[in-house]
Amino acid sequence: MALLFRREAPVLHFGPRLPKDPSTNQRMRWSPGKRRFVLWPALMYRVVAPEVRDRELNVLQKAVLGMCRAGTTNVQRIGERLHIHADLAALIYIELQERRLLGSNGLPTEKGRELFEEETLDASRMVTGHVFQDPWTGDLWPRFVEKLDYVELQQNPNGGFPDLVLGSKGKPRRERAFMVLPGDLALPPAPGASEIVRVTRRHRSALRRSESYESADEDDTLAHAGSVVLERVSLVDDRPTPVFVTTFIYLSEAGDVGGEWHACDPFGLGVSPTLRRALEREMRSSSGLHSVLESMIGRSLDEQIQEQQRWAGEVRAMAINNVEMALSVSARDLPQYEDLVALEYAHVEAGLLGESCPEHKLRDLLGAARRALEGTFKAIFDRHPPRFVWRRVYTDRRPVEDEAYCQGVYEASAKAVGFRVPLPEALARVKPNHVKAACYPDGGWRLRGAIVAAVLAARDDRAHPLRRAASQEPGLLEVLDNVATRAGGAVHAGAERPSLQSVLPVIADVHRAVGLLSGLGQPFDSTRT
């Protein structure tokens, strides 16, 4: 059987590059001399699919523009209809006018109408482009490319893989590249229409973020293809064209703990953990690829792994020590012990990296903080099940829709338990169904729902840990709410970039809250609350 990929296959170059650092808006850099180009194989299909373009309106802008298009141009009424504050509606209205999408009469301009139709009606223009399939797994890259960019190659006079000729015409530069040649592979099945639509959507969402295409978003979770008529999506060619796409692996200039290496998305959208995993997989069978990486790292991978393991062991020992210093050695008996150690591990690691701690690690740290609290409430529920406390905000199996009533129920319970009221707004507005979900072990509960359920349960349970905690710290619920806010924001794309200095107080609050709730910690410093 003939090999799918040969050295003569075309090489496409879509400009792989490092992501931007959100704090400086400057592109990140690789460590000098620590970059190696790789030619990665892909099966290219020419397809007819919806055009990929970046969205120009956010969801609220779209909604306000839609209201105006329907003739509702009064910001007060728009606010009422959209359940947003009138001031916010006015702000969006002005934004749309400044962008000349709304005219002075409040109706959409021609540009506004066109944009609304493009973005909202999703009458996607169908264009001819290319999708790329992984030859090993048959998965499609979440990319859709209309125009192909071939890279200039220079054959190596002494054999070997061709060199890439990059740079400008006036100052070209040759880059050595390692060509990953798959062995004898069977041709994977051709992609289906829904798969093609999905990758175009994921490409669009990646463009929006321009960081990593692997974060899940609403587009990924759509079970259907939206308004795209799947019959219109088709393969132009029956058989794929084997191609190579250029990418590179690198060590970050900012540095990573343990000399972590990264792989770039071949399509120019930042870092690609998927490609890195695929490279790791191929390295097991390709000594050439293995030595390319080792030459970049400057030592063997085994040494690196050992060093990482040693590092991980030392950080974990420090984390355990810190947890036990704060909560005594009895912390080992807590069901949420591993969650606490995980939080402390991320905390120690961030502390060691200092100001150079990458953003994703800070977000992970906030996520670990939330998980530690969730673990703590889960442990409380194991010993003090909330049972049917949710019924206090339900009538006839339906949740009470009156927010003021629910807020009254929550605050009365909190006050009875000993907490300070009024409750923080987000806590007071917890929906009854979230409280109900928290009352069941597999209810898919959220932290705020769990807090409220615990408060409701503590009202009738004299031995409930929340009662003891409230007696020591009446403002505890405000602290917990703040942690939920900060940690919740951290996991959402587009949220404000956390800094180490802004994260550390949140972690301190979690430590103290866990201490109070588990009965192993000290009361809060009054100046903190």
Place this chain on the structure above:
Amino acid sequence: MTSAPRQVTDINGVRYSLLRQLGRGGQGAVYEVDGGRLAAKVVFDSSPSRRERLRNQLTQVKRLSLADLEIARPLEMLREPVLGYVMELLTGMQPLKALGAVPKDAASPAAWYLAGGGLRRRLQLLARSADVLAALHGKGLVYSDPSPHNIFVSESPDATEVRFIDADNIHYASVAGVPAVFTPGYGAPELVRCASGVNSLTDAHAFSVLAFQTLSLAHPLIGDAVSDGPPDREEEALDGRLPWIDHPTDDTNRASYGIPRPSVLSRKLVDLAEGAFGAGLREATKRPGVSEWAECLHGAADATLSCPSCKGTYYFTEKLCPWCDEPRPAFATAAFNLWDPSLGPGGELLQKPAGERRRVVVAAVLGLTDGETVSVTQRLAHGRDGAASARPVIELQLTGSRLSLRSVDGARYRLSSPSGGRDAEVADRVKEIRLEPGAASWRLHLGSPDSLHRVVNFELRPGGAR
């Protein structure tokens, strides 16, 4: 049609969106194509017959095998009603004219000359341009209109790429009487007089002028008598009726401007200029061809050193840097000789008669400045020409009396000791040898030991004195 379309289509139906205009001339304009890699030349000519002739000419040029030449050739023809073609976009390049005349706002002409890469870079750019013309002539073609406007060079002063634009100028040799296109100041006298069509010698004249001008910043035919004289004096000068500015005996057209020639023209380049603008001015067959220019320009570029003080480059035959008067530092030369193993042990170094004696054949000499990395290219190592000639083979770096060698093309090269008794190897790791003044060095072999190949003999040379 005189206004630019926003979108053009090639004959295969591929559409190109045109962005900004990059340049405009008498015939048409060049636009950047959306995507950043291509440009489109659109010709504005309303005469149907001329349009037809140009279309045929472009179609013919597109069929020529020019892929290995540094010419921005037509990649695809545009579809009617537009006349033109799509070509590569010359990113990071500028016309050679940017290096040929001191801008009015330049504070110091010498500083401006050095900022553009100085003498060595000018020599290298001109040598590569001459290579392109020579290769074109080797295919029986002529470029017709070499000028500083039509040759693009790297913008970056540390790069030496060249591209000829306006590929529609390329012709087979034409006969007298057919209207010829040339840039005023660069047309051969016989073209100006309409006594000849374009041919390789008219190209050679144009190239000689632009080489002389780029190096010395003076036009070889426009002396003070012309620039200060009546307008018809220029016509006389350009059609060859006046002596050139450096004529050895006739000083009627001397130029008081430009850089002193000994600082920028090697002895061989002076000889070529004398041939081109002396005897060759009115007698085209006595004119040196572009391949001679190519060889001498490469040789001159190789024979330059960098001044440690002003970073300017100059010939290693100078005792002082002509740009700052700093004494020349100690340096080394790498002489490329020929090694013929069939001549028997001890006599492999090829020699040629020189009067009553015999002298070792020297194919090239490369100057090595202390602290500077220099590449031995395919041209020096194997005598190659064409696009591959600039590809580096070995990197050399002189540090005091130590010379580092490193293979950069993946091949291994043999080093033999001065006595020939010991061998070593140059591979991709740095190998160091020590040079001693007046003593034979290790010899670098650039080919298979059992066939004729080039060898390099290194020599440490003393610095100059003020």
